[in-house]
Amino acid sequence: MRVLLVNSNVKDDLLAAPPLGLCYVATATEAAGHNVSVVDLCFAGLGGKRKLSRAIRSFQPDVVGISVRNIDNVNMLRPVWYLPPIVKLTELIRKITRAPVVVGGSAASLMPEEMLRLLGADYIIVSDGEESFVRLLRALERGERPEGLPGVGMLIDDKFRLTEPDLNKLWTGFPDLGRWVDLRPYRKIGSSYNVQSKRGCRLRCIYCTYNQSLEGSRLRLRPVVDVVDEVEEALVRHQPRIFEFVDSTFNDPVDHSVAILEEIIRRPWNAEFTTMGVVPRNLDDEYLDLMWRAGFRSFMITPDSGSDTMIRNYRKNFTLDDVLRAAEAINRRPFAAWWYFMIGGPGETNDTLQESLDFVLEQLPRRGRPVTNIAHFFLGVRVYPRTRLWEIARQEGFVSAQADPLQPTWYLSEGLDIDQAIHQMSQAALKCPEIYLGFDEGLLMFSKPAGFIFNLLKLRGPYWRYFRAANTFGLKTGIRWIVRPADVAGMVRDALERQGYEGVHVSGGCARREATSV
Numbered sequence: 001m002r003v004l005l006v007n008s009n010v011k012d013d014l015l016a017a018p019p020l021g022l023c024y025v026a027t028a029t030e031a032a033g034h035n036v037s038v039v040d041l042c043f044a045g046l047g048g049k050r051k052l053s054r055a056i057r058s059f060q061p062d063v064v065g066i067s068v069r070n071i072d073n074v075n076m077l078r079p080v081w082y083l084p085p086i087v088k089l090t091e092l093i094r095k096i097t098r099a100p101v102v103v104g105g106s107a108a109s110l111m112p113e114e115m116l117r118l119l120g121a122d123y124i125i126v127s128d129g130e131e132s133f134v135r136l137l138r139a140l141e142r143g144e145r146p147e148g149l150p151g152v153g154m155l156i157d158d159k160f161r162l163t164e165p166d167l168n169k170l171w172t173g174f175p176d177l178g179r180w181v182d183l184r185p186y187r188k189i190g191s192s193y194n195v196q197s198k199r200g201c202r203l204r205c206i207y208c209t210y211n212q213s214l215e216g217s218r219l220r221l222r223p224v225v226d227v228v229d230e231v232e233e234a235l236v237r238h239q240p241r242i243f244e245f246v247d248s249t250f251n252d253p254v255d256h257s258v259a260i261l262e263e264i265i266r267r268p269w270n271a272e273f274t275t276m277g278v279v280p281r282n283l284d285d286e287y288l289d290l291m292w293r294a295g296f297r298s299f300m301i302t303p304d305s306g307s308d309t310m311i312r313n314y315r316k317n318f319t320l321d322d323v324l325r326a327a328e329a330i331n332r333r334p335f336a337a338w339w340y341f342m343i344g345g346p347g348e349t350n351d352t353l354q355e356s357l358d359f360v361l362e363q364l365p366r367r368g369r370p371v372t373n374i375a376h377f378f379l380g381v382r383v384y385p386r387t388r389l390w391e392i393a394r395q396e397g398f399v400s401a402q403a404d405p406l407q408p409t410w411y412l413s414e415g416l417d418i419d420q421a422i423h424q425m426s427q428a429a430l431k432c433p434e435i436y437l438g439f440d441e442g443l444l445m446f447s448k449p450a451g452f453i454f455n456l457l458k459l460r461g462p463y464w465r466y467f468r469a470a471n472t473f474g475l476k477t478g479i480r481w482i483v484r485p486a487d488v489a490g491m492v493r494d495a496l497e498r499q500g501y502e503g504v505h506v507s508g509g510c511a512r513r514e515a516t517s518v
């Protein structure tokens with residue numbers, strides 16, 4: 001069959017992500033004997049629709065597969081909903097071809113029925129695409145009804161039918177990213193060459209979806225030699241500047257990641273690595289030295305909070321002591337580390353928020369240390385169906401029975417006074433160039449000129465490592481709040497009202513003091 005695969009993700013800023021999942025599917029589909037073509041719309045700008053129409057007209061596909069990665073940007077202080085332009089894309093595809101349309105990708109895995117209905121697609125693939133998609137193609141080729149195939153969803157008499165994906169297997173081929181996608185624009189904006197060393201996440205964080213339909217909770221580890229061979233092949237063929245491990249958590253399980261680091265060190269070449277992300281547990285001197293020797297110069301780290309209470313409430317697999325020990329060890333090395341803090345989960349109060357801010361103010365500033373830390377604070381926690389947080393949010397009136405989970409929906413602890421929280425975060429950010437707040441994501445609009453300059457100066461990526469320097473400049477010149485919305489607290493309240501919430505945050509009542517039970 002002639003199979004056209006489309007990357008619909010047009011986020012073309014400093015965080016641009018080459019469509020690794022789509023390339024896995026492309027390789028598996030070709031290996032099954034199909035004729036595959038990939039269209040990447042990421043950097044097509046306004047010419048995206050023309051690029052897609054041209055590809056469909058010239059390739060004449062029998063099936064069109066679309067990858068949909070992001071639903072929204074998970075940021076209450078600078079919300080972006082990515083789906084409307086993708087609806088337009090599927091409408092366009094329908095106008096040009098009668099080929100069945102199949103949707104896959106993380107957005108499809110997270111909310112399959114809603115995505116299928118919204119996009120008006122014929123089939124949806126949940127979780128890993130390699131095997132499910134190929135089996136679906138085989139059924140379509142033979143004129144068989146594809147019901148009952150693991151991971152395949154569809155509407156039958158307007159009822160959504162999905163057969164659960166099989167998350168015990170792992171497809172073993174290499175995705176060959178650099179073969180399917182033109183990596184030059186990604187390189188220019190400073191983004192990396194993605195590699196995945198495993199699927200599955202065994203952590204149980206209350207808000208997270210990774211261990212469900214995205215990857216499942218059972219760890220599926222790739223053979224270490226395969227992972228490093230893939231890096232080596234890419235190094236020879238495409239010479240990327242940086243490789244990025246896109247595992248849910250690179251250092252869990254720690255022994256698998258140690259084996260990968262040791263295997264990289266054993267190889268005769270040098271390459272630079274980064275990852276999204278690591279958890280603070282086991283991040284000691286020995287582990288960090290190994291990362292450094294393997295070529296890691298940066299990583300993202302997800303403590304989520306600097307308060308022991310909140311770390312417990314989020315059900316993280318570490319304690320505040322682990323976070324403190326990790327910070328001390330990281331600070332001794334010239335890494336760039338991007339720390340994520342999620343403010344507003346169940347039990348959060350202005351005191352626990354202050355504990356997180358104090359952690360950052362004490363542990364993360366440079367103060368003669370070789371490290372570059374960035375501490376990113378988000379306010380409000382995005383709620384997803386089938387998580388523990390969804391249940392709590394239902395009980396507390398943040399999510400109504402008719403809620404459409406495709407719409408960005410938030411939980412924000414009623415123990416937190418919103419105005420005071422914004423004041424606390426802004427005060428800390430004024431003192432500390434390491435701190436970024438959710439609305440600073442607006443600065444990403446300067447990605448292209450910044451990327452152009454960084455590229456010209458041959459500066460090392462990922463370019464987020466320069467956020468601290470940019471912020472220092474912003475604080476010195478007084479332009480720090482250039483992208484701050486006029487009424488941040490009002491915006492937060494409006495978002496909560498839009499989702500049907502009627503509690504103390506919008507009714508003007510007093511903040512709740514009793515703790516939410518997690």
Ligand code: B12
Nearest residue numbers: 015016017021065066067070071072073104105128129246
């Ligand atoms: C690594 C990562 C990042 C890195 C990416 C680095 C890089 N160079 O790529 C960074 C930190 C930059 C990042 C940023 C963002 N991320 Co992110 N990220 C991830 C993470 C952990 C892994 C993604 C990945 O690469 N997976 C590996 C590939 C192989 O898997 P896959 O894409 O799912 O593909 C498989 C299937 O989906 C399917 N499939 C995929 N495409 C297709 C197509 C067809 C036709 C078929 C049949 C099947 C199919 O088959 C594939 C192979 O089995 C996921 C969470 C997760 N565990 O999935 C979040 C995730 C994708 N990110 C998410 C978000 C929101 C973002 C941001 C918008 C956040 C922000 N405010 O900036 C940005 C967007 C960046 C961008 N350019 O799009 C969300 C997206 C869903 C949502 N809530 O909207 C996720 C799911 C996390 C979450 N909150 O639940 N991210």
